[in-house]
Amino acid sequence: xxxxxxxxxxxxxxxxxxxAVEAGHDVVGVHLALSRMPGTLRTGSRGxxxxxxxxxxxxACDKLGIPYYxxxxxxxxxxxxxxxxxxxxxxxxxxxxxxxxxxxxxxxxLLEKALALGFDAVCTGHYAKVLRDESGNPELHRAxxxxxxxxxxxxxxTHQQLEHCMFPLAETPSxxxxxxxxxxxxxTVANKPDSYDICFIPDGDTRGWLAERIEMKPGDIVDxxxxxxxxxxxxxxxTVGQRKGLRLGRPASDGKPRxxxxxxxxxxxxxxxxEALLAVDELRGIRISWAGVPIPAVLTxxxxxxxxxxxxxxxxxxxxxxxxxxxxxxxxxxxxPEGMRGVAPGQTMVVxxxxxxxxxxxxxxxxxxxxxxxxxx
Amino acid sequence: MTNSAVYLDHAATTDLNPAALSAxxxxxxxxxxxxxxxxxxRRANRVIDEAxxxxxxxxxAHPTEVIFTSGGTESDNLALKGLFWNRTEKxxxxxxxxxxxxxxxxxxxxxxxxxxxxxxxxxxxPVDADGVLDLQAAEELIEANHERIALGTLMxxxxxxxxxxxxxxxxxxxxxxQIPVHSDAVQAFGTVPTDFAASxxxxxxxxxxxxxxxxGIGGLLVRRDIVLMPVQHGGGHERKLRSGTLNAASAAGxxxxxxxxxxxxxxxxKRLSELRDYAVQRIAQSIPEAVLNGPRDALxxxxxxxxxxxxxxxxxxxxxxxxxxxxxxxxxxxxxxCTAGVPQPSHVLVAMGRDARSARSVQRFTLGHTSMRExxxxxxxxxxxAYQRAKKAGMAADESSIHTAGTGFTR
Numbered sequence: 066x067x068x069x070x071x072x073x074x075x076x077x078x079x080x081x082x083x084x085a086v087e088a089g090h091d092v093v094g095v096h097l098a099l100s101r102m103p104g105t106l107r108t109g110s111r112g113x114x115x116x117x118x119x120x121x122x123x124x125a126c127d128k129l130g131i132p133y134y135x136x137x138x139x140x141x142x143x144x145x146x147x148x149x150x151x152x153x154x155x156x157x158x159x160x161x162x163x164x165x166x167x168x169x170x171x172x173x174x175l176l177e178k179a180l181a182l183g184f185d186a187v188c189t190g191h192y193a194k195v196l197r198d199e200s201g202n203p204e205l206h207r208a209x210x211x212x213x214x215x216x217x218x219x220x221x222x223t224h225q226q227l228e229h230c231m232f233p234l235a236e237t238p239s240x241x242x243x244x245x246x247x248x249x250x251x252x253t254v255a256n257k258p259d260s261y262d263i264c265f266i267p268d269g270d271t272r273g274w275l276a277e278r279i280e281m282k283p284g285d286i287v288d289x290x291x292x293x294x295x296x297x298x299x300x301x302x303x304t305v306g307q308r309k310g311l312r313l314g315r316p317a318s319d320g321k322p323r324x325x326x327x328x329x330x331x332x333x334x335x336x337x338x339x340e341a342l343l344a345v346d347e348l349r350g351i352r353i354s355w356a357g358v359p360i361p362a363v364l365t366x367x368x369x370x371x372x373x374x375x376x377x378x379x380x381x382x383x384x385x386x387x388x389x390x391x392x393x394x395x396x397x398x399x400x401x402p403e404g405m406r407g408v409a410p411g412q413t414m415v416v417x418x419x420x421x422x423x424x425x426x427x428x429x430x431x432x433x434x435x436x437x438x439x440x441x442x
Numbered sequence: 443m444t445n446s447a448v449y450l451d452h453a454a455t456t457d458l459n460p461a462a463l464s465a466x467x468x469x470x471x472x473x474x475x476x477x478x479x480x481x482x483x484r485r486a487n488r489v490i491d492e493a494x495x496x497x498x499x500x501x502x503a504h505p506t507e508v509i510f511t512s513g514g515t516e517s518d519n520l521a522l523k524g525l526f527w528n529r530t531e532k533x534x535x536x537x538x539x540x541x542x543x544x545x546x547x548x549x550x551x552x553x554x555x556x557x558x559x560x561x562x563x564x565x566x567x568p569v570d571a572d573g574v575l576d577l578q579a580a581e582e583l584i585e586a587n588h589e590r591i592a593l594g595t596l597m598x599x600x601x602x603x604x605x606x607x608x609x610x611x612x613x614x615x616x617x618x619x620q621i622p623v624h625s626d627a628v629q630a631f632g633t634v635p636t637d638f639a640a641s642x643x644x645x646x647x648x649x650x651x652x653x654x655x656x657x658g659i660g661g662l663l664v665r666r667d668i669v670l671m672p673v674q675h676g677g678g679h680e681r682k683l684r685s686g687t688l689n690a691a692s693a694a695g696x697x698x699x700x701x702x703x704x705x706x707x708x709x710x711x712k713r714l715s716e717l718r719d720y721a722v723q724r725i726a727q728s729i730p731e732a733v734l735n736g737p738r739d740a741l742x743x744x745x746x747x748x749x750x751x752x753x754x755x756x757x758x759x760x761x762x763x764x765x766x767x768x769x770x771x772x773x774x775x776x777x778x779x780c781t782a783g784v785p786q787p788s789h790v791l792v793a794m795g796r797d798a799r800s801a802r803s804v805q806r807f808t809l810g811h812t813s814m815r816e817x818x819x820x821x822x823x824x825x826x827x828a829y830q831r832a833k834k835a836g837m838a839a840d841e842s843s844i845h846t847a848g849t850g851f852t853r
Contacts, residue, residue, distance in 0.1 A: 093765075132768065132769075134761065134764075134765055135761075136761055136838065137761070137838055138838055140838060140839035141838065141839060141841070141842075168846050168847055169842070169846060172844070172846075173842040173844040173846050174838065174842045174844075176842075176844055177835070177836070177842040177843060177844045178759075178762065178835040178836065178838070181762075181831060181832075181834040181835035181836070182762060182765060182766060182831060182832070182835050183766075183769075183831065221846070221847045223845050223846060223847060224845075225844060225845050226844060226845075226846070352847060353847070354846070354847030425847065
């Protein structure tokens with residue numbers, strides 16, 4: 066196969082590419098330029114499209130004896146990932162930009178270009194598995210190492226996208242093994258720190274970064290009954306489940322801490338309340354996609370048992386899900402018998418059965434039978 | 443010499459001339475600092491002196507006018523900063539620089555630095571759709587601002603689209619007010635006649651590796667009556683304009699390469715321009731939508747560098763085409779890339795009036811002394827299919843047609 070290895074400059078993608086080469090594929094390394102200001106220097110473990118990352122990716126390719134190119138996707142990244150991130154926060158939701166990048170950049174813009182230029186697959190250093198069912202259809206599964214499993218951030222991939230994915234790290238027992246393998250292969254990135262946080266916010270100060278891009282206005286902080294408790298400097302800077310930084314002078318009547326329950330950018334209100342009210346038992350998801358062929362219940366609208374995960378490294382919880390169709394729109398309704406804490410609209414819920422990713426939806430609303438947010442007006 | 447079977451990027455760098463290799467090999471075996479006063483030093487200094495004389499001969503300059511530098515970029519820096527500082531020291535009001543948007547980054551970034559750090563004012567001279575300086579507009583700028591102009595700069599030939607600029611006419615306009623003019627002649631030197639004495643230029647930048655010499659040495663020709671303020675200080679080498687121990691072996695290689703191209707200049711110019719025009723005609727037939735950028739010069743009248751082919755291939759990313767051709771073993775160029783290797787829309791095409799989108803859809807093929815008809819034929823055979831594929835891959839700024847979770851979703 067002709068394989069395009071997406072090379073971030075990190076150890077995972079370098080080892081993934083090495084394994085693809087070893088498997089006998091015809092591999093070409095490509096580093097994605099995503100920043101509008103390329104050529105900056107890396108600080109700590111953060112940053113994207115830095116000179117170091119580009120150099121590290123080049124050196125890895127050189128070591129592997131494969132050609133190397135840098136392709137510019139900065140325009141699409143700015144629109145589909147960065148602007149989307151700002152828009153979502155502005156609307157009071159909590160987006161996951163890494164998922165959006167997988168959805169729109171790595172496995173869409175890059176994949177399309179790769180296919181057109183004659184490649185068969187895009188290879189990345191993600192920890193996840195693509196398996197095939199009896200008919201040869203692709204299925205997305207968790208990686209062997211659940212601690213490193215990244216199937217959540219790939220949950221957004223569609224059938225067409227999965228057809229052309231290659232994840233050579235799928236069966237790796239641990240990250241330590243990947244580093245050891247990199248060392249043994251003479252790859253200089255063997256001990257490079259893991260990247261984390263959001264690549265386009267180099268200093269990691271998400272709030273400060275957002276404040277420069279979203280107009281923040283002071284507004285009211287109210288409790289679950291609508292009583293005014295204090296003021297905030299901009300509702301968009303809060304996240305559901307947040308406890309610190311509320312700066313409420315008056316303690317709750319029961320003396321227990323209060324948490325952000327909901328953000329309402331339209332009224333510029335932040336609603337806070339006791340921890341118990343953070344628990345939700347129903348999630349409604351829109352913008353649904355299925356990772357491969359959907360299971361039959363999806364098409365019939367029957368309820369099905371599944372596990373739901375709402376964060377990259379969150380624990381999956383038991384759920385019953387069903388597709389609801391009305392007025393031409395589709396909603397994935399998920400019941401959570403055991404409840405779930407601190408779920409924010411905008412987050413992605415990925416639906417699993419055992420190790421298999423069935424699909425995902427963006428959480429439009431999270432409801433609690435103990436409390437109806439509509440009661441706060 | 444390269445990993446590419448067909449090397450069509452001679453404007454980036456070209457094969458080392460065998461005469462340069464043997465001259466350098468011979469000199470590398472000898473010890474001696476050209477500034478030393480003993481026998482070994484005198485021997486090394488003789489090598490430098492002979493190289494200087496030969497290079498001066500090729501450029502039609504006096505040997506004392508040749509200042510050795512590390513290459514074209516350093517030469518441009520020394521000329522522009524040196525002229526600017528010298529002029530403003532005498533007249534603090536004279537802080538304007540005449541410059542065109544088609545210049546190489548070595549010039550553009552230097553004048554931009556002077557603007558930011560030395561309070562220079564940039565007077566932008568427009569170019570026409572072929573990249574040729576608009577002399578009338580230049581004259582108007584000079585007439586309106588001559589009392590404040592420190593210097594003018596105009597490249598002899600453009601590195602991307604191969605346009606040869608009206609150096610003599612521009613120098614004549616500037617000379618009316620004794621405005622010194624610098625020219626970046628890195629692409630022109632050794633390819634077309636570059637007569638420094640006749641040009642009236644104050645300074646002219648040249649580079650060894652573009653003519654078959656080694657990388658890491660170049661020259662700045664500085665007219666004898668021109669005073670520059672040095673950028674690099676130290677032992678006072680090179681008329682105190684450029685301190686640093688001279689590299690005798692590289693100078694010998696530079697001189698050998700320059701002498702070799704000079705001896706063959708007319709015949710080579712004719713040979714390459716015929717090869718170029720053959721490719722232009724064939725590409726016009728096989729890819730009718732391809733647009734040749736820069737002037738046509740079917741009679742080789744000195745409007746375009748003989749070895750330069752530069753096209754816009756509409757609706758395809760330059761880097762897609764570069765990739766596909768590279769896979770065929772054909773080396774080409776999209777123009778400039780940043781330090782992280784990211785292709786940038788060509789600023790030259792933007793200066794020529796093209797929009798930023800089409801300025802990304804360009805490809806440069808440059809022929810040199812090792813280029814043969816077979817090289818061009820291999821390109822001509824590969825290009826139509828590569829273009830169709832690259833066009834299918836689309837423009838990076840456009841939305842992908844891959845079905846994603848968000849397709850059709852409206853908030």
